[in-house]
Amino acid sequence: MTKKELNTFLQSTTNKIKDNVLSKVYDQLALQPGLRANLNPAFPYPHKLRVGIINNCLAVEYIGPNNDNEDNFNYEGVYNEYLDVYDFLGVEIKHLKCISLPIQTNIENMSFFLGDSMTYLTDYFYDLTQLPYEYLQFDGFVDFSKPTEPIFVSNTNFFWTDEEGLLKIKHIDFLEIFPRDEEGNVYYQDTSALDNFANFIINYKVPTYKTELHGILNEFIELINLRDVSEPQITKFLSDNPKILQLAFGVNELNPEVLLKWQYNTDKDDLKPDFLPIRMDGYADLMEFKLPYLKRNPMVGTPERRHSSFEINTAISQLDTYEEWCSQKINTDWLEQNKNIKILHPRRFLIIGHSKDFLKEDRAKLRNKRNTTVFTYDEFIEMTRFQLYRMR
Template sequence: MDEEKRIKKNHIETIQFLVNKIGKKYWLPLYLYLKEHPKLLKTFSGFLLYNEKVVFYLGKTHLAIEYFGNERVDKLKESFETSFLLHDYSLIENDFFDEIIGFSYDSSSDSFKPPLPLFLEDLIVPTNRGFDKLAELNWNFDAQNAIYFFNSNGISILKGQFGRIINGLFFDADEKGLKTRHIKWIDFIPLQYDDSGEGHDFFSINFGYYDKLVEQDAHFVYPLPSLDDFKFSKLPQVNRFIELTGNSRTSEPEITKFLEQKENKFILTMGFLAKEIHGQLKCEWQSEKRDPIIPDFFVVRPNGFADIVEFKLPDLDGRPVVGKNNRETLSAKFNSYISQTRNYKTYFEDPNNRKWMLEKYGVKVQKPKRILVIGRRWDFATDEWREIISDYRDIDIMTFDDLVDGVVAQFYM
């Protein structure tokens, strides 16, 4: 049965409506079923009930629901903390699916856009740019037990049909390197959209699809790397990192200290495709009197030269973009972060500093890429952000989700 809702400029009411309807139709019945069948908890997809965040994407033909969180839970909980976010893409002309994953497909085959079936598990869809970069990195395509879409224009979400993607990997690339988007679980629920009303838009959604999915999803075993694979043993560390960065009380030093630990350094080596990691190196100026710089990490690439990685908090203090009416710009705090990394650039422009660095630490640095890890993916989902940050060619902004996705993607190689 369709449920109708009026969309207002304030998204809070819409989120409350969606949470209420899905909770009654899906989350509560799922919880009760697991309570009756506790043995299923060992393999249950934990993030469906105990998630870090649920993100709703509202389009013209579908409501998409994406889950973030750990794949496994050890027990049912009576209560837990989560958060919800709504992105309204109902008024944009860009492709709905491209907006969700964060980049556009570049195929020369304009007509080929595979339709999303009812269920699609273990999916890999690179753009042509992403495919070329994966090949350059010697990514082993034969090692993947997955469904590939090559030379496609993305994925077509069929009007009037329910669709689901489980464990989808999407790749793109630009001059700064490989981009990875991992979707653990996303549902596409058909809706009817009416924007003819004055001042308000209406949509109706059929939540009845969930009636037949509760028992099926309780029994579903989420795909994880093989128990015999050493990579499986790394998942707990990745989950600890996710938990650490998901805690608003976590400080920047706690994040860098965690990553410096021997058992956790793989997050940096895999996330940045590095062969060596050097943390908290004190770099003294050789040609002038200035305070030393101490970048969080130097990541040494396969070519032997190091780039610089600086970590900030995953929880942004305010919006990264301020202003309106075609006057949007980066916030003062965000500009201060970029200025800090610009100081690193200045340091390594001096050949005396580079020579001292090599002699002191054995680290070669030449025009290092500066990578700022900050915030969560949903903090930077606006077109304004993408347009503004495109002007900053010499710095790469990466979210904590981007870092984790880049690591997890290699677990399935």
């Protein structure tokens, strides 16, 4: 298929989808606004539409969230005989040793944890009890890369670790897969099938989608991408909009910027941690947000004597001071009596930088030697996005 032929096919397919599916879903949503609560967030008009002519199938991915008041959307086409569905989706798991089960049925409301992703997530304060998904599968997945009949994938997640050990996440809002025929030809649905598909989407309920929280997350992403953003700005935004932080870490009570006063005479300044999140046992932890952009490498030195940089050391030293305050019973008794917050042997969480800034081994060393779990901004955002799309 030439580039011109691909563009013609893409334009034709996109127009058919827009005219026969998306516009009908839009019209129905206008008549029944209450449908939004359980309508897939990639409809009526997706944030992006991807069409792939690949290996042995035609794949159409609807990527949310959408803007209900905007009928324009981005789209792109991919033609590559060597790609399978997972390549098309960007789910790079071929390097992993995990169980795959070929399947020819629709896949709905599932989460797959592959590689070291589960260890990775639990290291980062991730609470599985908050997952709203119906089915969880560890170290295995249903393989839909070789379909023999049309199927769809809805509200499904892949968590995995790449070849460098970094966490990766792919959320699938809605995906259609059509096998190619014996001659290798690709096709899309006819008009009557598209009408049926539109009706299906209108009546197909997914767990409640909280649209207002997506807007808040977008504002946060915009904020942290400002080069002159300050730490107080970040903390204030999260304090004013606690739900996205609660979603990411699975906690309900955050206790932002609680003033910790020393309960004896000292020259030390009183303290104000960014957050004292309450874990499931009722005790608080320490959580500090720093800037998303590091000034230099977080770890320095030779391979034999690799250690944290001044920037990281300064942030960890701040957590050291908080923990020093928490280690003295006169202080913690005052905190419980006056703020109704219990704290004892708190875990320490530092949100700073991006995943590309840290090696997996470096973060493990910080946990083991400095008692600090480093969580990056892109991980925080992906965790929030994963949770906010599907809240029961």
